[in-house]
Amino acid sequence: MLKPSLPRLLLLAGLLLPTLACADDTDTLLRQLRDAHGAEAWRRHGALIAQGREDADGFTGEWRMAVDLRNGHYAEHAKTPLFTRADGADAQGRWHQDITGLSHPYDSAEAAIVAANEDWLRRFAFLAADDRTGYRRLPDADANGHRYQRLEATPAGGRAITLWLDPATHRLDHATYASSFLLATEAFADYRDVDGVQLPFRITASAVTAGGGEDNGSTDIVQSYRWLERAPAEALARPDNTVRDVSMAGDARRTTVAMHLEGGFLLVDASIDGKGPMPFILDTGGHAILTTDAAKKLGLATQGAGVSTGSGPGSMEMAYARVGHLGMGGADIRDLAFLVMPYPHEFYERGEGREPIAGILGLEIFERFAVTFDYDKNQLVLQAYDRGDAPPAEHGERLPVTFTYDMPLVDASLDGKQGVFGIDTGNGGLTLLFPQWAARNGIAAHYEHGAPAPTGGVGGLFTAHFAHAQGLQLGTQKLDNVVAMLTRADAGATGNPTEAGNIGQDILSRFNVHFDYRRAEMVLLPRKPPVPAQYAMAGFRASKSAAQPDRYKVSWVLAGSPAAEAGLKAGDFIVAVNGKAAKSIGLGELRDAVMNLPEGTPLKLTLDGGKVLDMRLRDVAPR
Template identity: 30%
Template sequence: MSAHSRSLVLGVALSLFSFVPRAGAEDPQTVLARAKAASGGAAWDGVRTLHSKVRLETGGLSGTAESFEDVRAGYFTDAFQLGPYTGAEGFDATGSWSQDGTGDVTRSDSGDDREGSINEAYRRSYSYWYPDRRPAALTDAGTRQEGDRTFHIVRVVPAGGRPFEMWFDAATGLHDRTVEQTAKETRTTSFSDHREVAGLRLPFRLRVTNGDPQFDQLVTYELYEVNPEIDAARLTAPKPRLDDVSLADGALSTTLPFELINNHIYVDVQVNGRPLRVMLDTGGVNVLTPASAEALGLQGEGSFQARGTGEKTESFGLTRVNEVRIGAATVRDQVFYVMPFRDLDKVEGVPLSGLVGFEVFKRFVVRIDYAARRLTLTRPDAFQEPPGAVAVPFTFDEMTPQIEGKLDGIAGKFTIDTGSRSSLDVTRPFAETHRLADKPGKKIEALAGWGLGGGVRGLVTRSGLLELGPVQVPAPVTTLALQKRGSLTDPYVAGNVGGGILRRFTVTFDYQRQQIWFEPNAAHGEEDVWDRSGLWLNRGDDGYRVEDVVHGSPAAAAGLQVGDTVLTVEGKQAKDLPLAEARDLLKGAPGTRVHLQVKTGDGAPREVAVVLVEMV
């Protein structure tokens, strides 16, 4: 594992320090030359390869990692074990790759991963000392003071990469830390305990942080080898190994029903022989709620940080499951996250036991027939292209498929996400860059979604045309995200396409060939309808809790307030009425009067009528 390595398991990052302006800029090459001299000087000129072994500590777990590096090319492989989780990641002539504990290999081509990998290759090749290896723009970024320590800072932008800072201790000349803004956080890697190895001064201790100490990653080096012979196979992505799946009786495929609730797909599965109903999420990992894990006699190990669409983060642990059965398909020996999904059962209005997603999609061709509510898993070698369907190629944004598309003629990358109920959520950076809020059309600020990390506020509007390759979706309801944190702040992504659009098709996902097949169904020509009441309701103890009331909406005109409890809807007890049905009623035709019984605090129940209107 290199002294410049990214976090192997989870991304992490930084606190702020005081900035001290310099009277005169210092040539970055002077700072870098001083750092090279302090780190071994000319001894670096002969370094071709590095091999290292380390101890890892993070999230309450400890483990080990081993790295092999081609220093002159910047290629590397890191393999690690942490609690129940094992895996590897690397960078070769083709790009970055990752391998999970089952042997599956994925190449991500997201902007975040691509630019981050280019930066990593730049650092691993020590190109700041050897600019002929990988070019970059270097500028002086001044000095900063921390107590009695002064740091010279060099801003680096590798060709094809993104900016990052290198901090050098003014007293010792040694490289003290790297600071890099990723898609979702600022990540700081600090280096200490420098010791001499083969004429080089190398750090024997690293700390990676995102500013929240409980998720820091500590790395302690136990071995460095300089210029060992490294087999070329160690520095290329391994071949995928997917021998942990089977279909009963030699079948080529299996088909099972699913429920569509709030545009989310719920399937019945068996985990270690116990029946559970889980959500199917194209980009999600395997997840169990703590209650489900406990019922299975499993316990999460460690405490790690997860980010979703909401602005907050959640903690999760890791556990291992013997087998998951989906219809006649069995997937064995899988790592699951144990995560509470705080409040999502209230948001969905139904119990949520967990998720299955990427691991299933990677092993089968997955066909989702939204109209018939049928899910089919097919062996990739037995898959036949669906006649009449349109094939759209995709790349991976980490584990989520990502398509080149256009929104009203503006090009961007759009993730395809069955785990989202929305039609289209546009990221804040994309909306701001293209001034989408200033374009003509009605816009309302509202609580427009809810996911991991909490509610999602945005400007809800209607776009003209969404193009996903050759697939066209006219007039989709579109949310322009107002989030300051979370996945909808990713500057590399234009938007997230969810179930509100996907339900208009039969969609077939072929992760191995990286294609999605779209077949329009009977819902394709229907109008995309957003809520017409101005209410966001979640399940509460005595009915539905009002979480949001849009200013100037029918709900506001009827006197509803955030925190109110809806007791009945059209005479039906809210505690007995599925929340999804209530939401459908509030999408009724404009002019429809929806009668509610509402209570504010400890006050007496009152009857109100919400007259629906077209909101966007």
């Protein structure tokens, strides 16, 4: 029922209102809810099998679900014309099979809380007389043009779920709860009698961010339900996770791929259906994505339609395309579904005569290979999970990783405060600090008074503030020169209230880093010689449009920065950087020239009227 992409937000509708009802009201409403659904008949059964169709992402396909009503174990599969995805929970925990065919656990502390809520709703656990759920009557409230009675239910191991009940029928109309960085909503309609139990034959799942961005939703149209005493073991089984779609040149298990940092983004070479190589960002928090421009140049037809959330308050439209072959070094991955997303010109343009960024690679790579980022040699090492087995383990400092969704998480400490941080090789900027965690740990004020800067991603731009941290510790590695950027609560995935922050290339590139998802670990390997952190910058933001590829338009200048002191203003046009024409410079190369450099690095900007601004970069982050 509740889909894997459903993450979190604060429960906006009514949870801050005072509770006006007494325990008798709670018991009465709960009894009415149970009677309306046929609780007595429900308790006679041990398992439920459902099948039908699912409408999601612009596709219609087969859908089936099996759930054990006693312990909440389940498996749910949805098959579209382009891909199959699945979710489930068993004695080992929650798992997710993504659209590229392989699976990984959802095993973080937050994932366990979300799973408890998912399981509770999926098996209609409000019908259980002996369930260890706490209930509380909430004031009636309006939503979607209707008036609803409301109960707050807190399942064992989960968090509060608001149940919105139809006062005419006393049946559950929809449920809402906080799930990572989104507000998850599950709506139930078209109730029918199934052996004495009222079950919904239409189930719609959706989610929004605090900034209003929508995540992909789905509607399951149930064609039949079956009651069983016990769910068949095969119906609840996890995917076997054997890698069957990878070929390696010469039957090797290891290959290398050229990589390099450009503007903080880690680019790797890959080919699509024999065309290329083309540069892709390799992102531990990402998925196989092609820009709309790249898909068009490759002649790929798109199918379906959906939306995706990410960094920033909003969301971005997307479609899907089938790629027959993805080539990386000596590896070939067959028959992958790619997202196709309309990233802006500044995201992929790299300057005249240079191949534009084609998109992003992510989870589908890390589920098929143990991956080493060797920054010393500027190469990526891929070691195949042959037959599902892991290659030999790397020797270094091992940090366990967990997942709430698709980004690896590690325990780390910032300013002496322990928290859970995303490890994001697609983060080409500063370490991100999330405001809810910073406030809970008493360190928000230092960053709130830091320097402002626009930042963002898929969900759009927002203003954050950055300052020097006291220090960051990863395992036993203590890093004393770190600048962190405080985001906003409405910044989508980069304002996640259940995590501390996000660690990107600023920190990761100080090590050689190995990811082994089968062993659930990240390994830090020393660089030789060590790489010093450098934060000197000019202090401005500029972008280039397709309509004016020969200039960068300045959109923001940091007060008191070298750029501001040299006279640069928002609205100015830059036509050359250090004597090189802007038309031949992509955004990554521009970033390399104006930030994360040694103190005193000279910078010369030529404006469209011929005026030349000379400056020397410096660290502008408050301490």
